[in-house]
Amino acid sequence: MHLELSDQELSWQTEWRNFATEVLAPASEEMDRTARLPDHLLASLRDRRILQPFLPVELGGQGLELFHLTLLVEELGRQSPVVAWLAAQQVVIGIRTNLACFNVPDHRDLARQAANLEAICSLAATEPEAGCDLGALTTTSRRRDDGQYEVSGGKAYVNWAGRARWLVTLTKAEGEGGQGSTMLLIRLPSPQVKIGEVHATLGMNGLEAAPVVFERQVVPASHVAGVAGFGHDLYDRMVNELRICVAAIATGLGQQVFDDAAHHAKSRKQFGRPIGSFQSLQWRFSDAALKVDAARLHVWQAVELAGAKGSCFQQAAMAKIFATEAAFWVADFGMQAMGSKAYVRPSRVERLFRDARFLKIALGTSEILRNKIAERL
Numbered sequence: 001m002h003l004e005l006s007d008q009e010l011s012w013q014t015e016w017r018n019f020a021t022e023v024l025a026p027a028s029e030e031m032d033r034t035a036r037l038p039d040h041l042l043a044s045l046r047d048r049r050i051l052q053p054f055l056p057v058e059l060g061g062q063g064l065e066l067f068h069l070t071l072l073v074e075e076l077g078r079q080s081p082v083v084a085w086l087a088a089q090q091v092v093i094g095i096r097t098n099l100a101c102f103n104v105p106d107h108r109d110l111a112r113q114a115a116n117l118e119a120i121c122s123l124a125a126t127e128p129e130a131g132c133d134l135g136a137l138t139t140t141s142r143r144r145d146d147g148q149y150e151v152s153g154g155k156a157y158v159n160w161a162g163r164a165r166w167l168v169t170l171t172k173a174e175g176e177g178g179q180g181s182t183m184l185l186i187r188l189p190s191p192q193v194k195i196g197e198v199h200a201t202l203g204m205n206g207l208e209a210a211p212v213v214f215e216r217q218v219v220p221a222s223h224v225a226g227v228a229g230f231g232h233d234l235y236d237r238m239v240n241e242l243r244i245c246v247a248a249i250a251t252g253l254g255q256q257v258f259d260d261a262a263h264h265a266k267s268r269k270q271f272g273r274p275i276g277s278f279q280s281l282q283w284r285f286s287d288a289a290l291k292v293d294a295a296r297l298h299v300w301q302a303v304e305l306a307g308a309k310g311s312c313f314q315q316a317a318m319a320k321i322f323a324t325e326a327a328f329w330v331a332d333f334g335m336q337a338m339g340s341k342a343y344v345r346p347s348r349v350e351r352l353f354r355d356a357r358f359l360k361i362a363l364g365t366s367e368i369l370r371n372k373i374a375e376r377l
C-alpha cells in the first residue's frame with residue numbers, strides 16, 4: 001500500500017481541487033436552496049470531462065481505478081458531497097459495474113454515456129418496507145416464456161430518478177434458485193416506470209431522490225447481471241465500492257470543515273486573543289485532524305484490499321462507519337468552533353453539517369454495518 005501520491009496523482013488532485021473550488025463551491029449554495037442539481041453545473045461537469053479518465057483505455061479513457069476515484073470524490077466532497085455522490089454513482093455503477101456485470105449489447109456505449117454524464121445511472125434498492133433489511137424485498141423479477149424478465153414493485157428513494165437514463169435495481173427473483181435475488185438494469189424513460197415527487201430533505205439537497213414504481217416493466221435477459229437468482233454477491237460488490245466512495249466523500253467533508261474552522265480560529269479574537277489559542281479548542285482541533293487523517297487511511301486500506309481480493313466487505317464497512325462518524329463529529333465541532341457564523345445561512349459549514357448527517361444513514365447504516373462486521377469477527 002503506497003501512502004505517497006505520485007506526481008501524476010498529485011497533479012490530478014490539484015486539478016480536481018481547483019475544479020471543486022472554482023465551479024462547485026459557487027453553485028453549491030444555489031443547489032442547496034433550490035434542492036435541484038443546476039443544469040449549468042451538470043454542463044460544466046460534462047465540459048470538463050471530469051469522469052472521462054475513468055473509462056478503460058480501449059474506450060478512450062485513462063483506465064483510472066477505484067483509488068483515483070476516492071481521490072476525486074474526496075476533493076469534490078469538500079465543496080459538494082452531492083456532486084461527489086453523482087461522480088461515485090456514475091463511475092461505480094455506470095462504468096465499473098456495467099462493464100463487469102452486464103452483457104447488454106451496447107454496454108460500452110453506456111459506459112461512455114455515463115462518463116460524459118449524458119446518461120445518469122442510479123441505484124434502486126431500498127423499498128418502503130425493505131430499508132436495512134434487503135432480504136425483505138417485495139419488488140419481483142419473473143422470467144417470462146419469451147426469456148425476458150418482468151419487474152413489478154416499488155422503490156422508495158432513487159437519486160436523480162427523474163433524470164436517470166438507467167437504473168440498476170435489486171429484485172426478489174421469482175421462480176429462480178440461488179440467492180433469491182436478481183440485479184437488473186432498467187432503461188428509462190419507460191411508460192411502465194412511474195417516478196414520484198422528489199423528497200424534501202434536511203441536507204444533500206440536489207440528490208433529487210424520488211420513489212419509483214415498476215409496473216410490469218419488461219427487461220431483456222441481457223440486462224440481468226450475471227445469473228438470475230444470484231444478484232446479491234454482485235450487488236454487494238458494487239455497494240462495497242460505493243461505500244468506500246462515501247467514506248472518501250466524508251473524508252473530504254471533514255477536511256473542509258476542519259480547514260474552515262482552523263482558519264476562523266486563527267483570526268477570530270475573543271478575550272483579546274485568537275480563540276485558537278485556547279487549549280480546550282486546540283485539543284479538539286487535534287482530535288479533528290486525527291479523525292480526518294485516520295478516515296483517509298481507512299479509505300486507502302479498503303481500496304487496497306478491494307483490489308487485492310476483488311471485494312472486501314469488512315474494510316469497506318469499517319471505512320464507511322469510521323469516516324462518516326468522523327465527518328459528523330468534525331462538522332459538529334467545526335460549527336461549535338465557529339459559533340454563530342457557521343450556524344447562520346449561507347454558510348458552508350452549516351450546509352456540510354446537514355449533508356454529513358445523511359452519510360451515516362445511506363448505503364448501510366452504521367448499525368447494520370456494525371452488525372455485519374460483528375458476524376464476521
Ligand SMILES: Cc1cc2nc3c(=O)[nH]c(=O)nc-3n(C[C@H](O)[C@H](O)[C@H](O)COP(=O)(O)OP(=O)(O)OC[C@H]3O[C@@H](n4cnc5c(N)ncnc54)[C@H](O)[C@@H]3O)c2cc1C
Nearest residue numbers: 123124125126131132157158159209362363364365367368
Ligand atoms: C435522500 C435519500 C437518498 C437515498 N438514495 C437512495 C438511492 O439512490 N438508492 C437506494 O437504494 N436507496 C437510497 N436511499 C435509502 C437509504 O439508503 C436507506 O434509507 C438506508 O439504507 C436505511 O434504510 P431505512 O431508511 O429504511 O432505515 P430502516 O431499515 O427503517 O432502519 C431504521 C433504523 O433502524 C436501525 N436498524 C434497522 N435494523 C437494525 C438492526 N438489525 N440492528 C440495529 N439497528 C437496526 C437502522 O440502523 C436505522 O438507524 C436514500 C435515502 C435518502 C433519505
